[in-house]
Amino acid sequence: MSTYHSKRAKEFLKNPEEKISRHDQTFWSVRQKRDAAAAQLPEWENLREQASRIKAHTVTHLADYLEQFTTNLEKNGVIVHFAKDAQEFNEIAYGILETHKVRKLVKSKSMLTEECGLNPYLMERGIDVVESDLGERILQLMHLKPAHIVMPAIHLTRDEVGEMFEEKGISKEIGNHDPTYLTYCARQNLRKDFMDADAGMTGCNFGVAATGDCVVCTNEGNADMSTSVPKLHIVAMGLEKVIPDYASLAVFHRLLSRSGTGQPATSFTSHFRRARPGAEMHVILVDNGRSDITANTAHWETLKCIRCGACMNTCPVYRRSGGYSYSYFIPGPIGVNLSMLKDPKKHSGNVSACSLCLSCDCVCPAKVTPGSQIYRWRQSLETYGTENKEKKVMAEGMKAVYENYPVYDALLRNSSVANYIPEAWADTSLNPWSIGHTMPRFARKPFHALFKQAMEELKNGK
Amino acid sequence: MRVGLFIPCYVDALYPQVGVATYRLLRKLKLNVVYPERQTCCGQPMANGGFERMSEHLAERFEDKFRDFDYVVTPSVSCAAFVRVNYPQILDHACQTPEKTMELVEFLHDILKVRELPGSFPHVVSVHNSCHGVRELGLSSPSELQIKPFNKIVDLLRLKDGITVKEPDRKDECCGFGGMFAVEEPYVSSRMGNDKVKAHMATGAEIVTGSDCSCLMHMQGVAARQKYPVKFMHVAEILAAGL
Helix, strand or coil: CCCHHHHHHHHHCCCCHHHHHHHHHHHHHHHHHHHHHHHCCCCHHHHHHHHHHHHHHHHHCHHHHHHHHHHHHHHCCCEEEEECCHHHHHHHHHHHHHHCCCCEEEECCCHHHHHHCHHHHHHHCCCEEEECCHHHHHHHHHCCCCCCCCCCCCCCCHHHHHHHHHHHCCCCCCCCCCHHHHHHHHHHHHHHHHHHCCEEEECCCEEECCCCEEEEEECCCHHHHHHHCCCEEEEEEEHHHEECCHHHHHHHHHHHHHHHCCCCCCCEEEEECCCCCCCEEEEEEECCCHHHHHCCCCCHHHHHCCCCCHHHHHCHHHHCCCHHHCCCCCCHHHHHHHHHHHCHHHHHHHCCCCCCCCHHHHHCCCCCCHHHHHHHHHHHHHHHCCCCHHHHHHHHHHHHHHHCHHHHHHHHHHHHHHHHCCHHHHCCCCCHHHHCCCCCCCCCCCHHHHHHHHHHHHHCCC | CEEEECCCHHHHHHCHHHHHHHHHHHHHCCCEEECCCCCCCCCHHHHHCCCHHHHHHHHHHHHHHHCCCCEEEECCHHHHHHHHHHHHHHCCCCCCHHHHEEEHHHHHHHHCCCCCCCCECCCEEEEECCHHHHHHHCCECCCCCCCCCCEHHHHHHCCCECCEEECCCCCCCCCCCCCCHHHHCHHHHHHHHHHHHHHHHCCCCCEEEECCHHHHHHHHHHHHHHCCCCEEEEHHHHHCCCC
16 A cells, blocks of 8 residues: 555654654745735735736747747847757866866755756766755755755754764854854855855846846845855756746736745745856756656646645645655655656656645635646556555445445445454554554444435324 | 435445435525435545546536536535536537536535534534635645634534634644555554544544545544544534434
């Protein structure tokens, strides 16, 4: 019965009770902040609808907007590259860095580079890659992967971070695990990387077609730091990040950080439009499967996603199983969907990670409906041969009983004998229900038998 | 008004008293209630598990059995939601039951517009807002949406004399049942169930009530395993009390 996710979740749930509760509460509190921020805008639901429509429009006119975006970038002297897949992206990025004899690259946060495996690719080729987002930096130093797309290291405790900083010589005051102090230490430590890096790389939250702006939202200002000193700036951007104009940017900007962290805006919103005098700016537009998704009638809406992470924070399964229980680098409801689009056979084991509560559908600022789409993915597992075989046997058994009334009737009339099975016997590994539940008690007489009896008694004038 | 009563398979087998309460309630409201014989399941369990194709025949049978009623009423949120939301895709022809099928609470609240009910229920209850009731049928305002709050279950329960109605913290977070989810992800499911039951108990309620027996069954199983002193009743049982 066990899927990839359920096995990993089982391991996660072996953590001490308070650690699981803290994980759950941490992300729930972000959901609460999101609720409070959303509640301050009377036009919230209207904004979501607009965001959804703008994205639907852009995705269905993607080529036009990409052309406009590219033209405007080039007008401003930016060099634009197209990468059809991860391999090509890595090669282009490395090519640019090699031409400029870059030895050290500072990066602000980019999930796209995670998707393409850029860091190991560059490091194997002798380039020192330094993550500058605090969470990403912590993970890089600990050799861990992000567990969330917006708050990648929030699953770690301050003690875990503090001890690692001490080990690496980043913090000097042994035992001081105060977050403000640790952040100060990280900042001091990163400063020299910003100063002597030869190039900076940023992601891109929104590419404005009408102006050629690459808009990057951060809370730490590290995108600006990464691009202020080095003379070379590379923007890594997924195709679907392009939006029409400033008016649409205003809609997304109001939704993004309110949905993601509950802030009215990120501390920094940087518009990169052209290189500084004497510097160079490159934009690499990455497809890596995105244009195929535009043609996927059941799942094209995943392209509307603005990567706010709200679906993870609200997901009761994510909060109780953690980001590492999914087989894809993006976890949670949107990750289940994106992993299936990437490689359905490899990632079918994530599809069980959903109780179909649909909270994500309602929280999503762009109405991606990740939960409803997981229902559709489940229907397709048989075509990939990755359906859960035991579950299929159960479903076939139910179907057989429900479709054959005499069998159904006989079973229900006699099912109360099951109540006499001792609990201990029911507690077997073959009975996953017994892991957390006692067995339900069957009625001595099912409703349909009671009803029939009552009607007969009425007829007979009793 | 001719009403077809649909008593889903698991209510039939495990909670016949909920079927009886629903029937009594509808009769008390002077409706012509018919319980068609030989009904079983709407097909939801297989479909939610990923085998929608196994639900087609059951959906056809449901449509046949219930299409001629003015309304089909069922004391089960997720079954009503399945018929309403999923049948139009499953059946490859025009069908009538999706728009006629109503969960008991919405039928009483929206169609019959029940504004008073006799009988008292002098207990403290905590309302369980089942996900598909909240987010597919609109029994209450989803906490994610920025709309005027409402809750049809609470509205109806308050009609009973002497009742104290509470809602838990995280009022519409999933209890973790999710049909086959509970057996495929038993660890996450029971953890969610445990958290949810504790949230209900923290309201000080003696009874957890809701309009979906499957959520209640799951939480009851978790609570019994943990030996929690809390009871579970379907909304229909409370609304029918003292009639």
